Amino acid sequence: MTEFESNRKITFPTAFTILFILLVVIAFATWVIPSGSYDYDTEGAPIPGTYHPVPANPQKLLQSALKGPINGMYGIEDETGNVDVWNYGELFGAIDVALFVLIIGGFLGVTMKTGAINAGIAWVVSKLKGKEKWMFPILMTIFAIGGTTYGMAEETLAFYALIITVMLAAGYDGLAAGGVILLGAGIGVLGSTINPFATGIASGFAGTDISEGLIGRLVILVIGTIVGIIFVMRYAEKVRKDPAKSLIYDQKAENEKQFMSGSDASAEFGEFTGRHKVILFFFFLAFVVMVYGVIPWADLGLAIPTWWWWFPEMTTCFLFFGILIGLIGRLPERMLVDTFVDGARDMLGVALIIAVARGITVVMNNGLITDTVLYWAEQAVSGLGGVGFILVTYLLYLPLSFLIPSSSGLATVSMPIMAPLADFANVPSYLVVTAYQTANGLVNLVTPTSAVVMGGLAIARVGYGTWWRFVWPLVLLLAVLSMLVLAVSVLL
Numbered sequence: 001m002t003e004f005e006s007n008r009k010i011t012f013p014t015a016f017t018i019l020f021i022l023l024v025v026i027a028f029a030t031w032v033i034p035s036g037s038y039d040y041d042t043e044g045a046p047i048p049g050t051y052h053p054v055p056a057n058p059q060k061l062l063q064s065a066l067k068g069p070i071n072g073m074y075g076i077e078d079e080t081g082n083v084d085v086w087n088y089g090e091l092f093g094a095i096d097v098a099l100f101v102l103i104i105g106g107f108l109g110v111t112m113k114t115g116a117i118n119a120g121i122a123w124v125v126s127k128l129k130g131k132e133k134w135m136f137p138i139l140m141t142i143f144a145i146g147g148t149t150y151g152m153a154e155e156t157l158a159f160y161a162l163i164i165t166v167m168l169a170a171g172y173d174g175l176a177a178g179g180v181i182l183l184g185a186g187i188g189v190l191g192s193t194i195n196p197f198a199t200g201i202a203s204g205f206a207g208t209d210i211s212e213g214l215i216g217r218l219v220i221l222v223i224g225t226i227v228g229i230i231f232v233m234r235y236a237e238k239v240r241k242d243p244a245k246s247l248i249y250d251q252k253a254e255n256e257k258q259f260m261s262g263s264d265a266s267a268e269f270g271e272f273t274g275r276h277k278v279i280l281f282f283f284f285l286a287f288v289v290m291v292y293g294v295i296p297w298a299d300l301g302l303a304i305p306t307w308w309w310w311f312p313e314m315t316t317c318f319l320f321f322g323i324l325i326g327l328i329g330r331l332p333e334r335m336l337v338d339t340f341v342d343g344a345r346d347m348l349g350v351a352l353i354i355a356v357a358r359g360i361t362v363v364m365n366n367g368l369i370t371d372t373v374l375y376w377a378e379q380a381v382s383g384l385g386g387v388g389f390i391l392v393t394y395l396l397y398l399p400l401s402f403l404i405p406s407s408s409g410l411a412t413v414s415m416p417i418m419a420p421l422a423d424f425a426n427v428p429s430y431l432v433v434t435a436y437q438t439a440n441g442l443v444n445l446v447t448p449t450s451a452v453v454m455g456g457l458a459i460a461r462v463g464y465g466t467w468w469r470f471v472w473p474l475v476l477l478l479a480v481l482s483m484l485v486l487a488v489s490v491l492l
Contacts, residue, residue, distance in 0.1 A: 015406040019356040019413070020065060026360055027064035030057070030367025037371045044207065045423050051375045059367045068359030069352075073098060075362055083362045094358040094412060096311040097201055098351035101408065102344040103315045104196055107286070107322035108150060109343015110336065114329030115270055116279040117146075121159060123272035125166055132170035136233045139163070140184035144225045147188020149287050151197040151407075153452045156181045160459040165259045167236075173246040174255050175470055176236035178460035182453065183228045183445065183474070189407075190441025190478065191221025194291050196314070197350070198407045198440065202433045204311060205415035211295040213430035216489045220438060224478055231474045247466050255461055279325050286321035290314050350408050357404075357412035374417060378424045386490040389425035390435055391483055393418060397439035405449045407440050431489055438482040445475060 013021075035056045038046035075083040077092035111117060121142060128135050146152030159181055167177040192198040193214055203210045239246045246252065293309030307313070326336040364370040381389045397414075404410040414436065419429040444450050448464060457467055 015353055015404055015409050016356060018404060019353065019360065019409060022360055022413070023065045023068045023356070023363060024061055026363050026369075027059045027061045027068075027367070030059045030363070030369055033367075033369040033372055035368035035372065036375060037368065038374070046371065046374065046420050048378070048424055051371060051378075054368055057366065057368050059363050064359075064363045068363050069356045070359070071362040072357070072359030073355035075358075081368075082366055084366075092362070094354045096315075097204055097408075097412075098354050100196065100200075100311045100315045100318075101347050101351045101354065103318050103322070104150070105345070105347030105350075106340035106343040107318040107325075108155075109339050109346065110322045110326045110329070110331070111279065111283050112155065112343075113331060113335070113339045114276070114279050114325060116276040116283070116329070117155070118158060119270050119272040119276050120280055122162060122270075125162060129166070132166065132172070133233070133237070135163075135166070136180060136236065137229045139180050140187075140229050140232065141225060143181060143184030144188035144191070144221065144228075147185040148191055148193045148195060148221050149188075149284070151189055151192070151195045152185045153189065156185050156452065157455055157459065160456060161259065164255075164460060168256055168259055171240040171243070172236045173239050173243075173248055173252070174259075174460040175246065175248050175462050175466070176232060176239060178456055178462050178467075179232040179235070179470070182456050183232060183471070184225075186441065186445045187224045187228045187478070188221065189444065190438055190482075191217055191224050192437050192441065193217050193221060194287055195437075196290070198411070198437045199433060200314070201354070201408045202411035202415055202436055203430070205412055206419035206429045206433050208419070208429045208433065209294050209296060211291060212428070213434050213489070216431070216434055216485050217437075220434075220482055220485050223481055227477055227481070228474060231477075235470070247470055248462060251461055258461075275328065275330075279328055282321055282325055282328065286318055289321075290317050293317065350406065353406045353409040354412050357409045360413050361416045370416070374420055377417070377421050381421065381425055384425065386425055386427045387487045389422070389427055390431055390486045390490050393422075393432055394435040394439050394483055394486060397436050398443060401440040401443035402447055402449070405444065405447055407437070407444075410440060411436060427490055431486060434489070435482075435486055438486075442475060442478055442482065445478075446471060 035054045036051055037054050039050035041047055071083050071085060071093060073093045074085055074095050075093040076085060076087040076089050077083045078087040078089040083092045121139070124138060124142065125135065128138065143152060143156065146155070160177070163180060164174050164177040167173070189195065189198065194200070194210060199217070200210050243249060243252060293307040293313055296306060296308070297304040298306040322340060326340070331339065364373070381392065384392060400410060400414065404413065415432070418432045418436070422429050422432045444453070446453065446468060448454060454464070457464060
């Protein structure tokens with residue numbers, strides 16, 4: 001046995017591998033599943049009872065695997081419904097969404113480069129010395145806001161050293177510190193309101209506005225954050241009163257030596273200046289402008305100017321604010337450009353996942369089996385009613401989120417099926433978006449395939465089994481909360 005073979009570990013395949021396998025499976029399915037089609041109304045929704053067989057159009061396996069992502073990124077749909085880069089018609093590919101993701105990455109990269117977010121959080125921590133118990137509600141709320149607005153995840157890794165040091169000095173443990181960061185940002189993502197990577201992309205492929213369903217998602221966000229704060233604080237106070245009750249008590253001396261022997265961890269984040277405050281103002285203003293732009297005020301009967309924005313306009317919005325923030329932060333021209341490009345590069349994997357996932361839809365559509373799958377699903381949920389449908393949808397997204405941990409990839413591949421299916425159950429499409437994002441956010445609190453979870457736990461020196469032991473009651477509570485809000489939303 002070679003050294004390479006002895007060191008190999010069994011690992012879960014990446015989202016890319018899973019999606020490419022699905023591409024081939026779906027292409028094979030076009031040879032087996034009967035082709036069919038619905039009649040569609042003027043809004044593009046399938047009309048119940050109109051499904052009928054159509055001539056088969058099986059897809060080539062190798063060609064589908066290789067060409068599917070190309071058509072998924074820049075495919076053109078002709079008058080017959082076929083999608084290809086050579087056809088004349090309307091853009092079907094996800095190039096608009098992919099470009100949006102890249103520009104968002106540049107926008108976030110520039111903002112992080114200015115140090116405004118890091119300095120702001122470090123400033124909050126420094127002001128709470130001697131009042132450390134208030135760190136839990138304040139910091140978890142801040143992280144939740146980051147999660148619900150821009151999907152704050154990898155950015156949280158920078159704060160572990162600072163917050164763990166302060167927590168240990170106050171008599172808490174590394175698990176409490178990890179809970180503040182992981183659960184704060186994670187619950188924010190679970191209750192995404194205007195998160196462009198979760199709610200935005202899913203809404204786009206579901207054919208609904210990001211503002212629809214906002215109230216329900218706000219309820220999940222607020223209640224979930226409060227429950228999370230109480231959960232973490234109860235554990236932390238128990239540890240402070242009796243350190244032996246810490247789930248990582250055996251590491252206490254070693255952790256204190258590692259995290260508390262150095263200099264002040266907040267020093268690396270710098271002073272929170274007036275310039276940082278201005279940058280954060282424009283950072284959040286970008287999301288406010290985006291939300292205003294996509295809300296169809298005229299359709300709501302409100303005498304408010306309606307911009308009718310979608311992905312091209314939202315992309316332009318974040319490009320503008322990214323440049324503006326860079327200028328306010330006094331980044332030199334070359335640094336501004338390089339930072340923006342580096343931020344976009346960090347999102348390149350997400351953009352490509354969207355293309356591959358969209359390619360699956362293309363293969364299904366070209367093989368004329370999308371409506372057949374939709375018809376079978378219609379028959380399966382026909383007797384469930386609205387509440388039954390949305391709860392089954394939520395439960396379905398739990399294993400799907402584990403198989404496809406990428407929120408954008410899962411949204412891209414699933415919404416073309418699940419959103420029209422909601423019409424048959426008389427459930428608004430935006431509730432499918434809410435079901436998807438809450439289930440995906442819940443799984444990403446604990447999945448071992450998440451670099452954010454495993455990386456954060458590694459920094460905090462918390463074992464994965466210990467994390468599961470700590471967090472499972474909260475996971476159960478959040479699942480019940482999500483399903484309750486979804487059910488009530490259907491009934492209202």
